[in-house]
Amino acid sequence: MSTNDSEERSGLLHTILPPNQVDRLFDVCSAHAWKLLLVGVVVGALPPLVGLEQGYLMTVVTEMYLFAILALSWDIIGGQTGYPSFGNMAFFGIGAYTTAILVKDFAVGFPTAMVVAGLVAVVFAIIIGVVVLRLRGHYFAIATLGVLLAAQQVSRNLDITGGASGKILFDVPEGTVFYYLFFGVLVAEVALVYYLSNTRFGFVLNAIRDDEEKATAMGFNTTYYKVVAWMLSALFTGLAGGAFSLFNTFLNPQTAYNGAWNVELIAMALMGGSGTVAGPVIGAFGLHTIIELVESWFVGWQLVVLGSAIIVTVISFPDGVVGTLREYASGMAYYERGGMAATDSDDAEVAADE
């Protein structure tokens, strides 16, 4: 019955959006990925240059870049390597506190502080990673969540972090600086992740995700690859956090280790399509737009919307936008190769099973 439904629906869909067109789109995108990225850079660099005023809209766009960085960083370890981290916001918080403390208490310049923030996050990732990357599945997910909450509690109790009341930062750079900062980090990360996804390194990460034991059996030092992926994830998340504390001008344990963001960034990667390069970015732009709209129209309901969105995505489209489209496109290639016959034999097989 459900097969009929989906056939009818896809029949309509096929007329509006032929799968071979989608397939061609994917081909074009992968053939001209670097050019597309360049176009993206030019388009993204334009708004402040053409004199768009700083204001609500620019802040929202800046936040979109921030979330895209976070979602893509999560995807390096969660989507590409198959280690579902529930504690990536720990790196973000550590980066954020590093710049906040360096800039405010030690009068270090913001650019230096931001670089240090990224490095501190990486060092933290190595220490934690050696321990938690030995775990798999449920255990890894919960251990990382524990890391996040422990880090939050420690920041709440220390004096240098300003305790529960946090830190207020003055003399921050203007909004355009942050716009370009987040945008620059995002572009660098997209370029790096895309480059890596076509190298031996990227393939090994995917092999670990698909079957870690086989990857080990093939002679790869999986621990090394996992730790490096974890460090990359921490580096970009830490850089984003480092810029965030001054962007936000205020930092306390709640904002630095934001539990809701922790879920949002995973949801973004998942909705866009985890394990792909474009997916987390698309997911971040899309979901952040929705969250902003909900926040301005139905204040206080955004977590209900987020929770429902996650549930629907996980149950109906676990492959996300990019993954679902790719499957749709490859579906057509399947039909072109005489897929109906295959479908028939499929039915026969089911009948035989029964």
Place this chain on the structure above:
Amino acid sequence: MAITQFIVNGLLIGALFAGIAVGFALIWGVVDIINLAHGEMVMLGGYVSFWLLNIATGNTNASPTVFLATIPVAIAVLFVVGYALQRTLVQRVIGTDIFLTLLVTFGISIAIQQLAIQAWTANPRSIQTSFADPSLTIAGLTVPKMKLLAFAGAIALTAALYVFLQNTRTGRAIRGVAQNPEAAELVGIDVEHTRAVTFGISSGIAGGIGAFVATILTIDPQMGLIYTLKSFVIVVFGGVGSIPGAMIGGLLLGSVEELTAGLVSSRWTLAVSFTLLIVLLVVKPNGLFGEEADQ
């Protein structure tokens, strides 16, 4: 003497943690998911009891008998909530990537949290019972009567669950599904129904204990995640699928927390619990009482 007092306090609280963790372990063992919304069941149970008292008596100062009468209601309501959640949502992701099951329950958790904030505001609330004040003094140790009642209630619920699992037909079906779902189906057990019942029972017990939590601590819409994580610490310590292990784990965690609060500072209790979680996961991922798993 102070240390003995801290340990007694810890054991009294720890029984509640243990009771919550037993349900968490049961869902983990039988349905094979980590239910990140388990703490929300504790929260909802507390609110059910709170509002029942509020509606019935007009205030939240109740005699212990009246309060105890609300507990079966809390258990029943949460049983229905748990059963429905499993049947409508969780069932659809069983057998897929574990990461997806975690996300679904996390989605449920945050949605319930904010719905609760919308319905009842984020203010912490608690139930006062009339004999709350006088405490018993046994051999120089102070034991508040309400904490003793909560302790007894939590132990009774856990023991009841243990007896239920060992001796009833449904209990045996649940254990059968935990051991091998396919074989259970072959001998005529309705696996989906049994899983939903398991989810319901676990949520019901969490809800009943939530009512006790409301009397000796406070309840608020965002309390859930902490209880979920504590359950995780306890289950990891005691081993998945071991009720005695979860019991001992809960009592120990309670003692460790009270000792930290008493000897260091109450600000550090959560940090200590979460660090303990990470250390335990790394050192003893199968728990002290768990069977050797191939995880």
